[in-house]
Amino acid sequence: MKTNLFTLVFVLLGMSNTFAQIAGDWKGKLDVQGTVLELIFHISQTPDGISATLDIPMQGASGLPLSPATFENNTLSVSLEQAGMKYSGTLEGGKISGTFSQGGMDLPLVLEKTTITKPGDPSLVSSPEDIDALIALDKGDFAYQVKDYFAKPVTSGFQLSPNGKYLLYREKDAANKRHVMIKEVGTGNVMRAIEEQDELIRGTGWVNDDRLIYVMDEGGNENYHLFAINIDGTNSIDLTPFDGVQASILNMLKEQKDFIIVQMNKDNKQVFEPYKVNINTGELEKLFTNDDPANAIVGYDFDKEGTLRGYAKMLNGTQTEYYYKAAGAQDFVKKHTGRWDDSFSIVSFNYASDNKDEAYVISNLTSDRARIVLYDLNENKEIREIFAHDQFDADLISLSRKRNWEVDYVGFEGEKVEIKPVSETFKKIYANLEKQFSGYEFRVVGKTDEEDQLLIIVQSDKLYGKYYHYDTASGKSTLLVDLMPQLKEADMAEVRPIQFISRDGLTIHGYITLPKAAVDGQKVPLIVNPHGGPQGVRDSWGFNPETQLFASRGYATLQVNFRVSGGYGKEFLRAGFKQVGRKAMDDVEDGIQYAIEQGWVDKDNIAIYGGSHGGYAVLRGLTKTPELYKAGVDYVGVSNIFTLMSSIPEYWKPYKDMLYEIWYNLDDEKEAAIATEVSPIFHIDKIKAPLFVVQGANDPRVKIAEADQIVQALREKGVDVPYMVKYDEGHGFAKEENQIQFYKAMMGFFGKHLH
Numbered sequence: 035m036k037t038n039l040f041t042l043v044f045v046l047l048g049m050s051n052t053f054a055q056i057a058g059d060w061k062g063k064l065d066v067q068g069t070v071l072e073l074i075f076h077i078s079q080t081p082d083g084i085s086a087t088l089d090i091p092m093q094g095a096s097g098l099p100l101s102p103a104t105f106e107n108n109t110l111s112v113s114l115e116q117a118g119m120k121y122s123g124t125l126e127g128g129k130i131s132g133t134f135s136q137g138g139m140d141l142p143l144v145l146e147k148t149t150i151t152k153p154g155d156p157s158l159v160s161s162p163e164d165i166d167a168l169i170a171l172d173k174g175d176f177a178y179q180v181k182d183y184f185a186k187p188v189t190s191g192f193q194l195s196p197n198g199k200y201l202l203y204r205e206k207d208a209a210n211k212r213h214v215m216i217k218e219v220g221t222g223n224v225m226r227a228i229e230e231q232d233e234l235i236r237g238t239g240w241v242n243d244d245r246l247i248y249v250m251d252e253g254g255n256e257n258y259h260l261f262a263i264n265i266d267g268t269n270s271i272d273l274t275p276f277d278g279v280q281a282s283i284l285n286m287l288k289e290q291k292d293f294i295i296v297q298m299n300k301d302n303k304q305v306f307e308p309y310k311v312n313i314n315t316g317e318l319e320k321l322f323t324n325d326d327p328a329n330a331i332v333g334y335d336f337d338k339e340g341t342l343r344g345y346a347k348m349l350n351g352t353q354t355e356y357y358y359k360a361a362g363a364q365d366f367v368k369k370h371t372g373r374w375d376d377s378f379s380i381v382s383f384n385y386a387s388d389n390k391d392e393a394y395v396i397s398n399l400t401s402d403r404a405r406i407v408l409y410d411l412n413e414n415k416e417i418r419e420i421f422a423h424d425q426f427d428a429d430l431i432s433l434s435r436k437r438n439w440e441v442d443y444v445g446f447e448g449e450k451v452e453i454k455p456v457s458e459t460f461k462k463i464y465a466n467l468e469k470q471f472s473g474y475e476f477r478v479v480g481k482t483d484e485e486d487q488l489l490i491i492v493q494s495d496k497l498y499g500k501y502y503h504y505d506t507a508s509g510k511s512t513l514l515v516d517l518m519p520q521l522k523e524a525d526m527a528e529v530r531p532i533q534f535i536s537r538d539g540l541t542i543h544g545y546i547t548l549p550k551a552a553v554d555g556q557k558v559p560l561i562v563n564p565h566g567g568p569q570g571v572r573d574s575w576g577f578n579p580e581t582q583l584f585a586s587r588g589y590a591t592l593q594v595n596f597r598v599s600g601g602y603g604k605e606f607l608r609a610g611f612k613q614v615g616r617k618a619m620d621d622v623e624d625g626i627q628y629a630i631e632q633g634w635v636d637k638d639n640i641a642i643y644g645g646s647h648g649g650y651a652v653l654r655g656l657t658k659t660p661e662l663y664k665a666g667v668d669y670v671g672v673s674n675i676f677t678l679m680s681s682i683p684e685y686w687k688p689y690k691d692m693l694y695e696i697w698y699n700l701d702d703e704k705e706a707a708i709a710t711e712v713s714p715i716f717h718i719d720k721i722k723a724p725l726f727v728v729q730g731a732n733d734p735r736v737k738i739a740e741a742d743q744i745v746q747a748l749r750e751k752g753v754d755v756p757y758m759v760k761y762d763e764g765h766g767f768a769k770e771e772n773q774i775q776f777y778k779a780m781m782g783f784f785g786k787h788l789h
Contacts, residue, residue, distance in 0.1 A: 053079045056105045056125060060145035064134055073134075073143070074150060075112070075121075077103070086112050089150075090232065098232070152761055153731040154738035158745050159759045165775070168726075168756055171782035177525055178586050180777045183579040186212060186770050187517040192501045194489055196288070197243045198482035200265065201514075202227075204238075210770045214238050214248065216265045227267050234768055241313050242291035247273075247283070254732045254764020256280060256683075260296060262313040271316045276300050280685060284308055285336045288435070288483075295321070295336055303684035305330045310340060330688040335380045344380065344411065351691025360412040361390035369414045370399070374692050375604055377404050381431055384408065386439040392417065394441075396429050402603040403427050406444055420444060421454065427601050432478070434459070436485040447601055449531035449543065450575045451475060463488075466509045475576065495529035495547075498577045527585035528553060529575055534628040536597075540609060542621050543602070544594040545573055547581035552590050552634045559589045559639035559788040560629060562655070562663075564622055566646035568614060569607065569696050570600035580777075587781060589788065590635055596621035598696070612705070614647075614697050615654045615712030622651065623659060638664075639788050643780070645669035645766060646736060653714035653744060656721045665787035667726045667780055670736050670765055673744040674715040676700060681737045718747045724754040726783045728776055730763035756783065 060075040074089040086103040100112040110130055111122045121143060123132020130145040160168075172180075190212075191204040201219055204212040214228035214235065228235060228248055236258065238248040244265060251258045260281050263270040274281035274296065285295040292314055297306040304327040310319045322342055324331040332354070333346035344358040345366070352374050357366040372378070377398045384392035391412035398404045404427035406420040421428050421444035430445035434457065442460035445453040455461040467476055471492050480489035488504040490511065498518040502511040529547045536542050552558045561584050565573050573593040581591040595602070596618045598610020610618050630637045642655045642663050649671015656666050672678045679693065679700055686693070694700065698709040710716055725748060729741035738759070745757045758779060760772045767773045 053084060053105065056084060056110060059148050059150040060130060061148040061150075062130075062143050062145040064141055064143050066139075066141065073145075074148075075100070075145060076150070077105075077110075088112075088114065154729075154742045154759065155746070156759075158742055158749075158757055160756045164756060165758060165779055168782040168786075169775070169778040171785045172587075172778060173785060174587065176586055178521065178583075180583060180781060181774050182518075182520050183583045183586075184770070184773045184777055186210065187515070189215075189515050190517055191238070192480070192489055192514055193239055194480045194482055194487055195240055195243050196483045198484065198487045199243070202238070202240060202246065204235075214246070225266060227265050228263060228270075229267075236768075241286065241294060245292075245313055247294070247313065251764075252732075253762045254730050254766075254768065256734050256764060258282060260311075262316075269314070271313075273311050273313065273316050273318075274298055274300075275316075278303070280306075282306075284334060285340065287338070287340050289338050290340060293340065295340060297334070299685050302327060304687050306685070308334050308336075308342070327688055332688070337383050338385065343383070346378075348374070348688055351689075352695055358411045358414075369411065372399060374695075375607060377604075380411075381406075382433055382439070384439065394420065394431060394433070396431075398427070398604050402605050404429050404603075406431050421446075423448070425602075427603060429601075432460075434485060436483065447572075447574065451477070453477070463504075463506060463509075467504070467511075470511055493576055494523075495575060495577055496523040496526035498579070521582070526577075526582055529578065529581065531575060532625075532628065534624060536617075536621050536624050538617070538620075540597060540606070540621070542594060542596065542625065544592065544625055545575060546593070546629060546634065547578070547585055547591040548634060549585040549588050549590060551588060555633070557633065557636040559641070559784075560592060560626070560635040561589050561784070562592045562594075562622060562626060562640065562642040564596070564642070564644045564648040564651035564655075565593065565599070566644070566648050567600075568596075568598050568610065568618060568647040570598075571647075572599040572601045583777060583781070584784075587784070589641075589784065590629070592625055592629055592635075594622050594625040596625075611696055612698060612708070615650070615658070616708075619651065619654055619658055622655070623662070626662070636789075641665040641667070641784060641788055643667040643669070644671065646671065649736070650714070652725075653721075654712060656723055656725065657714045657717040658712075660720050660722045663723050665723050665725070665784065667728065667783065668741070668744070669728045669776075670730060670733055671727075671740070672736055673713070673740045675709040675713045677739060677743075678736065681739070683734045715743055715747065718744070718751060718753075721748060721751075721753060724783075724787055726756050726758075726780060728758045728767075728780075729760075730765060730767060731759055731761040732763065733765045735765045 057079045064071045076087045078085050086100040088098040103112045108125045113120045119136040121134045123130040134141045134143040193202040201217045205215045206212045211230040216227045217224045233250050236249045248261050257280050260273045279300050281298045287293050297308050299306050305324040307324045308321040331345050331347050335344040347355045355371050356369050358369050359366045379396045381394045395409040405422040408417040423446045426446045426448045428446045432442045433439050441456045443453050443455045455464040474492050474494045476492045479491050490502040490504050493499045500516045501514040504511050527547050572595045584591045629635045642652045644652050649668040652666040652668045698705040700706050748755045
């Protein structure tokens, strides 16, 4: 009996020791037809054996559960059944050597033990149980749940093919993957062009009638790759297959259907250069060299033939020079020098004119508000003004390629977007749409090359959106989809434009979303929501899932377009320079006072929530006027201006002087002192209100250290700080399940701290 017992003990100890050998992180590289994929297996010991998960960083995939997972006779066997993947390897000499099988391929894969560390300090992150407890605090008899506002539409993102034969759209499956579908308009037949897998497809569109382009990064790191694929899902090519490089589209070249122009920071991470790309083969041709990061080219102007006609260049960090090559000329000539915040943007060359140097330009070089002008780039002079507004930047213009490039409409965004039809053709279309969609905002979001079919989206403050197919010959609109049919307009809250005078005399615009109780005269809790940026960004009228969710819980939401916001002229923009955290916050506080004076809100029940710069504004608000707020939610926000500036992405470095001008010059002793004054991390002793901090671990703009340091400092002080981190997200959450969990937790947090 003793012998058998001792034998059993030694067997169990031997098993434990073997499992300990296999437990840990194992990394290997898989060569799949010339593409090298790094795979990371995480193996843990369990009472019954082992469990395992898989990360594929290049695809942004992490934590994929591998089941079954076994380790017997020194052989590791794992499977990912839904992907048809298996791996079997033998542990020997500190390595696991074996075979990876998927899709009929058997590939060798050697794994070596490694140590994988998560970004930031994982010990600070709230446990799943703590987040669930927070979510449980969102109690009430609500007509709508969080998922009703933030579940992605089942179908969305409609786009007409150039010939009008096909309709591209995104379709969500039961696992929340949003695949790219192609519908043949004539027959109704549907096929899947692109299957979304672990990494999100960030954007997609038509290049020509047969070929699509789509965009992906890795887990929110913003190093975007551009891919091309046939509409039947064949011949998928990574057009920009370079690690650590960010790519974007400059021109689609409709006159050359097999080519596009992209820009990448491939040769120098700090600057972007233009390339002509063959979408069928991936062949690249560099079109211009940008080799001076200290005075980097920051904008390229190509004509419809793909010829580089002009470029804007940074000078000494805060000025720009514009260079132009006249039609028929050999060299680029400097045309003007201005400040970085002077706008001079070519919308399109005037291809209807015999003068090849004419272009439609949005400019504020000679005015405060941006104007739309016809400009002679060679003579460097304005030909005539097309459209301007005395209060807001005029920056909307649309041309008809089919009708010899005549102007269809111009417009601007004031309290709402306003369109002014110009061409006789569009006047008729617009008048017809006004009759059909009276009381709503509507806009053309797509058209065929023949301009006989249009895509229209119809929206309002209470309607998320409906897509319509519009036939220009008959004037008939056909509903394609109601994006959020679960949300009834009659139940949604009013978004009301507001205007007030700041304490130092500036006219400030904004919006307040009012739940029914506030409209009926009750004073309700208020959530203040400063926007991101901060420069050049603004809040707009329309449907906002966040503010509608807040209204469903009885909260009003205030959005202030404080000084430095865009759309109100360059002097209003400049009034906010070096006022981040100071007069910009004064504007927000003046907006709160305005809302209180209107009788809408309870002055003793105010919270503040925002993302990016808005997250900074949350932390600054809790330190600047701690008595004003009952609670705050900081979403990917800045806590320390010094660490923000020292950790910017490489491709922001040419703009560092510009950032210093907007924020503060940290090389100047006086301004560094101000930056210290307005950096929340140095004033945590003033924070009294509970704070919820939310961060994407892969954020390249506001690094996770910004969140970690504020959480750690406040917890040491005894402040209640739940902390949510998603390790598959970047600067803001893009995955549906992450968004929904975040908003559920935020509603529980506000439910706990606002009456």
